[in-house]
Amino acid sequence: MRNIFTFGHRPAQRNWTVADLRANKGKVQLTEVTVSSREQAARAAAAGIDTLMTRSQYLKEVRDGAPTTFVTAALMLVDHPTEKDVLEGAMRAMDEGADALYTSRSLDTIKMLADLDFPVMGHVGLVPPYSTWIGGLRAYGTNADEAMKLVERFRAMEAAGAFAVEVELVPQEVLEAINEQTSLITFSIGSGSGGDVTFLFSEDICGETKNPPRHAYAYGNVLQLQEQMERERIQALTAFHAAVRDGSFPYRNVTVSMKPNELESFQARLGEAAPLGAQSVG
Incomplete structure (x- = not known):
């Protein structure tokens, strides 16, 4: 457990820091799950999950439920429509104890947040809100041209100052090859075990989803209960x-x-x- 000061200038402890995640790259495979409540966060922490992802508006509850777990606050598009909203939301989230920020917005947005020394996570591969540009919800990077576009996107995110990236529905072989070269911490969801952190939604893991995505796996059957x-x-x-x-x-x-x-x-x-x-x- 690490002693830290939050961005809100409060003493705290964390299971992982950004420096730890970087030092662990290519070593122990870590886990991340989504949470949206105090109860979900507490269960994930009790299970030993390494990192959590939550929408920024749930952050206070999540931090109460998992006070020492590394938490990334997602600045979702619909919640933060303008750059001003993004900046205000980022400031609020970091003050409330977020360890990192997630955005699927532009490289300019990533750079704006990174320039404040906020740890920022981007998103590549299938980015659901922008799926219309690639013909719908599908895997991305299954041919050489798309795979090389992913390489270019990784480079651009590195240049913008991101520290991590969510990689969704990318072939495992492609992520493995890129992960050996990139400095970004890779969070794989539906992209195999080629990343640094394996990520799934809590509801899918616990079996609460009627029609889970193909890449999900249920380890429980809460829906039946x-x-x-x-x-x-x-x-x-x-x-x-x-x-x-x-x-x-x-x-x-x-x-x-x-x-x-x-x-x-x-x-x-x-x-x-x-x-x-x-x-x-x-």
Whole structure:
């Protein structure tokens, strides 16, 4: 565990720093998962996941759930439409304890953030918001021309000052070859084991997704449990409704009763009292 100061000038501890990630390049294969809540972050930390990715608006919760885990805050396009929004969002995220920033925007955006000495991660290969430019959601770099374009993109990101890059749906052989030459820390999602960090979505890993992408793998079946819980809830509510209708509920063991002598006393005194609702005549 490393002692650090956050960009918000607060003392903290981290399992990994940028320097550690760089020193580990080509050595131990690390893990990254997406999280969006305190609970998800805490589970990932308890499982020993090395690094976390979250949208910037969830950062406070995620940091509470995983106070010592390396976290990258994603500055998503729809949340930060202008360069000014990006800069403000980056400042806010770093103040809230982000260790790095992710953006799928232009090289100019990467350079703007890197010039502030913020650790910045870019994105190559399939970049889903821009998938229309490559003909849809598909692997990228499967031919030599595209693979060389990836090499050029890596070089451009290095020049812009990025420290890392998410590599999505790129052939493993291509990533392996590039990773041997680039200084960038490579986060592979659907690109095989040729990168430095293997990345998947928490929901896909836990089996919460009905139609997961081809590159995902479920190590659990939370969706089945969730569906079972939903059935159990409906069955329980239906049974309650039916029991009330047929007069069997409330059951004796969940109903409060008086002691016999107290009941007799109450009934006698009630018989002597004026009826409820009776109006006194003045």
